[in-house]
Amino acid sequence: QVKLVESGGGLVQAGGSLRLSCAASGRTFSTRNMGWFRQPPGKEREFVAVMGWNGGSTYYDDSVKGRFDISRENAKNTVFLQMNNLKPEDTAVYYCAATNAYRRSTDYYNLSEYPYWGQGTQVTVSS
Numbered sequence: 001q002v003k004l005v006e007s008g009g010g011l012v013q014a015g016g017s018l019r020l021s022c023a024a025s026g027r028t029f030s031t032r033n034m035g036w037f038r039q040p041p042g043k044e045r046e047f048v049a050v051m052g053w054n055g056g057s058t059y060y061d062d063s064v065k066g067r068f069d070i071s072r073e074n075a076k077n078t079v080f081l082q083m084n085n086l087k088p089e090d091t092a093v094y095y096c097a098a099t100n101a102y103r104r105s106t107d108y109y110n111l112s113e114y115p116y117w118g119q120g121t122q123v124t125v126s127s
Contacts, residue, residue, distance in 0.1 A: 002026050002098050002116040009094060009121030012086055016125070020081040022096030022118055030074040031101040035114055036081045038092035038123075045095070047109035049081060053101075059108055064090075086125045093120040 003025040012018055020036070035050040049060045049070040058070055069082040079096055097114035099105075107113050 002028070002032070004096050004098060004116055004118035006094065006096050006118045006121040009123045011124045011126065014087055014125055014127050016086050017082070017084045018086065018123060020083065020094055020096075020121060020123075022079045022081075024077045024079070024098060026077070028101050029077040029098075032116075033099040033103055033105075033108060033113075034070075034072055034079040035097045035099075035108065036070060036079075036094060037097060037111065037114075038090075038094045039120075040089070040092040045111060047111075048094070050108040051079065052108075053103075061109070083123070086123075088125045088127045090123060091125050092123060094123050095120045 006022045008020040031053050033052050036048040037045050038048050039045040047061050051058050051070045051072050067085045072079040096118045098116040
């Protein structure tokens with residue numbers, strides 16, 4: 001089992017920045033792909049970014065490319081999401097998620113790839 005706890009959400013004006021953190025329990029963090037998803041009000045949960053376990057390859061949704069940056073510190077069992085130039089449409093509950101160990105898949109954007117989820121942290125961007 002992996003427990004994930006997000007932090008760092010809040011209220012920010014458009015154009016501002018926030019850095020989300022996700023702390024994971026256990027000793028297998030470095031073997032898991034770590035993703036960030038978000039759920040805007042009244043909408044379904046959607047993929048934001050992922051960082052692979054095997055060398056740190058990263059993928060982003062087009063809506064956040066160039067503005068968001070995902071990173072991880074395996075020694076601290078933590079994955080981060082640096083969000084810059086935030087827009088009102090980035091308003092959502094943000095979730096981190098982990099795959100099973102040593103997962104190799106091209107479906108990194110698919111929620112079903114991630115059996116482990118945090119409780120979410122609210123990000124609100126005012127215009």
